[in-house]
Amino acid sequence: MIDKREILAANPLLSGLPADVVEELMAVSVLKQLSDGECVYAQGDDGDGLFGVVQGRIRLSNSSRDGKELLVMLVEPGDWIGEVSLLDGLPRSLDAFAMGDCAVLFLPSARFNALLKSKPELYQYFIPMLCRKLRLALSYVEGVALFPLAARLAQRILELLRFYGVEDDKPGVLINVHLPQEDLAKMLGVSRQAISRELKRLEADGTIALAYGQLRVMNTVALQDELDRYV
Numbered sequence: 139m140i141d142k143r144e145i146l147a148a149n150p151l152l153s154g155l156p157a158d159v160v161e162e163l164m165a166v167s168v169l170k171q172l173s174d175g176e177c178v179y180a181q182g183d184d185g186d187g188l189f190g191v192v193q194g195r196i197r198l199s200n201s202s203r204d205g206k207e208l209l210v211m212l213v214e215p216g217d218w219i220g221e222v223s224l225l226d227g228l229p230r231s232l233d234a235f236a237m238g239d240c241a242v243l244f245l246p247s248a249r250f251n252a253l254l255k256s257k258p259e260l261y262q263y264f265i266p267m268l269c270r271k272l273r274l275a276l277s278y279v280e281g282v283a284l285f286p287l288a289a290r291l292a293q294r295i296l297e298l299l300r301f302y303g304v305e306d307d308k309p310g311v312l313i314n315v316h317l318p319q320e321d322l323a324k325m326l327g328v329s330r331q332a333i334s335r336e337l338k339r340l341e342a343d344g345t346i347a348l349a350y351g352q353l354r355v356m357n358t359v360a361l362q363d364e365l366d367r368y369v
């Protein structure tokens with residue numbers, strides 16, 4: 139039996155929420171385990187509840203009928219997903235899949251709506267979250283419309299560096315997340331070949347190093363310069 143309190147105490151998911159709300163969330167939510175690749179929900183499903191990532195990662199993506207996938211983001215422990223369809227009553231805006239073994243806190247929609255009704259101050263928590271996601275979405279749209287692939291790739295690598303960068307005993311900073319070139323291509327909405335070409339170019343001028351599926355950033359300033367030419 140999983141001890142919900144013990145697991146959540148070490149997770150940022152509930153930090154920033156008033157103590158009485160945390161107590162209520164504890165009482166009405168369910169901790170669920172998901173295995174690698176398991177579907178949390180699919181785009182177009184009804185919004186049945188809110189999910190908080192406790193352990194592991196959730197992959198949010200959008201697929202077209204002809205099988206193309208846009209990888210919108212990797213959701214980390216401490217973040218909530220699923221609030222959009224609960225707030226606007228429309229179907230799920232994206233597919234959500236577990237990446238690796240995950241634990242999520244599930245809050246059924248009826249409980250979420252009742253909680254918002256009894257504690258409207260909770261909007262102060264969800265509105266900034268929505269604004270963050272809106273800004274992120276706008277910055278990606280802006281990138282596609284205005285920047286060449288080289289600048290968008292530099293921007294993504296810098297973002298990944300902020301999230302997953304670790305220093306070890308080797309030169310440069312390792313991006314410590316398993317993200318195959320295929321996924322990087324899906325994040326930027328281009329072909330695997332186009333990403334491979336750009337990565338090779340960055341490797342040739344010493345900006346990054348590629349080895350065994352890992353990406354290591356050797357020159358952050360060069361990436362920033364690539365981006366600054368457009369932003």
Ligand SMILES: Nc1ncnc2c1ncn2[C@@H]1O[C@@H]2COP(=O)(O)O[C@H]2[C@H]1O
Nearest residue numbers: 219220221222223224230231232271275
């Ligand atoms: N552009 C985005 N960036 C980050 N998260 C998003 C974005 N769009 C949607 N989401 C999240 O993905 C979820 C998909 O299901 P919902 O539409 O219920 O709620 C959505 C948000 O929680």
